[in-house]
Amino acid sequence: MADKTICPKFESALNILNKRWTGLIIFQLLEGAQRFSAIEGNIGISGRVLSERLKDLEKQGIVKRKVYDETPVRIEYALTDKGKALEPVLQSIQHWADGWVNKDTKSIV
């Protein structure tokens, strides 16, 4: 597969939302820090993939991981400034959805 690279920054940004679940994870965290199991339950992602995504997002500086040394251990994931800056993107998606997505559209296959 040849990489045509229209605009590298744009493509790299698209690759974030491009991946399954990342949009919903960020959407969740826009409401405040959340724990692993909370995100897992709230959006219905598998732990296996959530773990993978959170590592990616952390590596990209979008999410930060805080460890609270309680028992049992509590770990919270929160958005960084870079992550919070994605709010307008999610909002524009929401806005488009309000205007154009049919109420009855359930699964887009």
Added chain:
Amino acid sequence: MADKTICPKFESALNILNKRWTGLIIFQLLEGAQRFSAIEGNIGISGRVLSERLKDLEKQGIVKRKVYDETPVRIEYALTDKGKALEPVLQSIQHWADGWVNKDTKSIV
């Protein structure tokens, strides 16, 4: 996998960009109608998946397919109004990328 459905419209909108390549396909078509092989070459997607995506996007009313009965046949894909309405979404992604994505970031893995 339990479906928690935060906001069905929002989720269904996210599912569009969520899928690999759809963002880039729409980005391409924002510049005007394009033929199958042009999209294929411009973004480096495989024909197999492009065919699949275009069918999905057509089914969702985001893309329309026009057949020109020439020889060999010419088929153009263009955005519908619903599709064009996604421009602000792509723009907000571009804007975020300009502000936050490192120039050197090539592949986000």
Added chain:
DNA sequence: AATATTAACTTACTTTATGTAACTAAGTAT
């Protein structure tokens, strides 16, 4: 007339990503 060319796909097969469910580690409480 037979062969070649072109666009837009499709098919068969391989590789990668995701889902599922069971398991691990550390620190308590019973």
Added chain:
DNA sequence: ATACTTAGTTACATAAAGTAAGTTAATATT
């Protein structure tokens, strides 16, 4: 010593995407 809890990880199964060759229909070429 055993059980409980969170935050994962591991092994395995299924679904999605990549690759490359093949198909169809209308000419154009030899």
